[in-house]
Amino acid sequence: MSLTHQILTRMPRQLIAGLAVPLALALAGCVVGPNYAGPPAVVPKAIEAPAFQRAGDASNAAPQARWWTVLNDPELDSLIEAALAASPDAAAAQARVRQARAGLRQQKAALLPTTSTTALALGSQGLTTVLTGPVPGGGALDLYSVGFDATWELDLFGGQARAVEGARAQAKAYQDDLEGAEVSLTADVAQAYVELRDDQQQLALSQRNAEIEAKMLDLTQRRRAGGAASDLDVERLNTQLQNTRANLAPLSAEIVAQLNRLAVLTAQAPGALDAQLQTPAQPPAPPEKIAVGDPGALLRQRPDVRAAERRLAQQNALIGQRTADLFPKVSILGDVGFMSTDPTHLLDGGSLTYAGAPVLQWSPFDFGRVRAKIGQARAERDVAEASYRKTVLEALEDAETSLARYARQRDSVISLERVKASADRAAALENLRVQGGTAALTDMLDVESRRVEADLGVEQAKARLTLDFIALQKSLGLGWRPS
Numbered sequence: 001m002s003l004t005h006q007i008l009t010r011m012p013r014q015l016i017a018g019l020a021v022p023l024a025l026a027l028a029g030c031v032v033g034p035n036y037a038g039p040p041a042v043v044p045k046a047i048e049a050p051a052f053q054r055a056g057d058a059s060n061a062a063p064q065a066r067w068w069t070v071l072n073d074p075e076l077d078s079l080i081e082a083a084l085a086a087s088p089d090a091a092a093a094q095a096r097v098r099q100a101r102a103g104l105r106q107q108k109a110a111l112l113p114t115t116s117t118t119a120l121a122l123g124s125q126g127l128t129t130v131l132t133g134p135v136p137g138g139g140a141l142d143l144y145s146v147g148f149d150a151t152w153e154l155d156l157f158g159g160q161a162r163a164v165e166g167a168r169a170q171a172k173a174y175q176d177d178l179e180g181a182e183v184s185l186t187a188d189v190a191q192a193y194v195e196l197r198d199d200q201q202q203l204a205l206s207q208r209n210a211e212i213e214a215k216m217l218d219l220t221q222r223r224r225a226g227g228a229a230s231d232l233d234v235e236r237l238n239t240q241l242q243n244t245r246a247n248l249a250p251l252s253a254e255i256v257a258q259l260n261r262l263a264v265l266t267a268q269a270p271g272a273l274d275a276q277l278q279t280p281a282q283p284p285a286p287p288e289k290i291a292v293g294d295p296g297a298l299l300r301q302r303p304d305v306r307a308a309e310r311r312l313a314q315q316n317a318l319i320g321q322r323t324a325d326l327f328p329k330v331s332i333l334g335d336v337g338f339m340s341t342d343p344t345h346l347l348d349g350g351s352l353t354y355a356g357a358p359v360l361q362w363s364p365f366d367f368g369r370v371r372a373k374i375g376q377a378r379a380e381r382d383v384a385e386a387s388y389r390k391t392v393l394e395a396l397e398d399a400e401t402s403l404a405r406y407a408r409q410r411d412s413v414i415s416l417e418r419v420k421a422s423a424d425r426a427a428a429l430e431n432l433r434v435q436g437g438t439a440a441l442t443d444m445l446d447v448e449s450r451r452v453e454a455d456l457g458v459e460q461a462k463a464r465l466t467l468d469f470i471a472l473q474k475s476l477g478l479g480w481r482p483s
Contacts, residue, residue, distance in 0.1 A: 031158025033320020086267035147337025159324025166317035176307035179480030186479035196258035198463035302477030
């Protein structure tokens with residue numbers, strides 16, 4: 001016969017019945033407070049629309065989560081992967097997720113009994129009592145005891161269940177925050193990389209323009225010496241050259257800043273990527289056709305919207321948790337053990353001791369304070385609901401604005417490419433005139449300078465288009481890795 005069976009068979013029936021009643025109440029307990037019915041509907045017509053209002057010719061097919069791969073730049077791919085693996089921001093967000101999950105486990109554990117075991121071996125000498133005086137045998141007494149005790153607060157009204165519900169929602173919100181950090185991180189790396197490549201191209205073209213203007217100034221100075229040009233012509237070209245050269249230093253400084261930014265985003269010391277990225281390259285270009293999905297998919301994709309919804313669920317559960325404080329709390333206390341002066345008879349039936357009782361706790365005169373906490377929880381739920389509505393509206397605004405900017409920038413690139421084509425034709429015609437002896441070399445250099453300026457405008461517009469593409473992907477909530 002097992003020890004547990006011995007204990008149960010020797011307990012009085014009254015004690016077992018007394019413990020069974022509150023246990024039955026626990027099993028039949030209710031859960032107070034409002035059940036979460038999901039987030040409120042926000043501009044349902046816009047959310048249920050099959051496409052964004054400003055989608056233009058963009059496809060409403062599901063966009064690619066790893067959006068940066070469509071830019072076809074292996075260097076950018078490696079930088080983003082390095083950032084996702086080592087960024088301190090991502091590491092901090094991951095730690096908050098682990099913290100929230102540990103809190104959820106703690107709340108679940110609160111539904112179970114709290115238990116402990118004790119063991120005692122007491123030896124004494126010269127004991128006396130008030131009634132009998134010295135203990136026979138010289139006052140020597142040995143006492144041995146082993147026991148097990150438990151305390152279990154019954155969740156009769158669901159307060160602890162609501163606490164678990166809220167902790168689960170909080171843990172999911174922190175997971176969504178982590179994914180939001182990844183969205184921002186991938187966009188930040190891509191933006192810094194494109195700006196670096198754009199700055200490198202601008203610096204190269206500006207240096208080319210400075211060389212052309214220096215040649216024009218030199219030729220004009222010679223013409224002035226021969227009486228074919230004025231001092232005004234020389235000073236005009238000199239001013240233009242100095243302005244061009246003045247722009248080279250800020251561009252060089254901006255290149256260093258973007259190199260440092262990329263190093264820090266990938267958890268490296270500033271300067272660590274200088275050798276890897278110092279060779280100029282063209283900024284990556286977005287694809288001709290892009291997919292953006294629809295407004296409903298936007299809400300499912302954006303981590304900030306999902307996090308706001310989970311925090312609303314968390315605050316809703318808090319109302320039930322506070323409401324449960326209005327009702328009595330019932331706990332079961334139990335202690336079972338063996339006590340004997342002889343260790344060889346410690347586990348005999350006559351050494352069995354036990355105690356158990358339900359304990360009722362209720363503070364009926366504290367209702368004012370409890371109801372105030374319930375009111376506070378309801379207000380916090382309303383704040384969370386308003387925050388959710390705002391997050392949804394801002395997400396829609398962000399996406400629609402990004403779509404409009406991307407479309408307009410594409411038009412700008414097309415217009416500037418026409419300007420560049422015209423400048424190329426002008427340079428070719430002017431070159432023919434110089435070869436035919438009908439135009440001066442200074443005229444040719446002036447046309448070439450304008451062609452370089454047209455190249456600079458196109459390159460800047462293309463880089464801006466890629467940056468707008470990155471902003472669009474961020475507004476769609478893309479870039480996070482599914483957990």
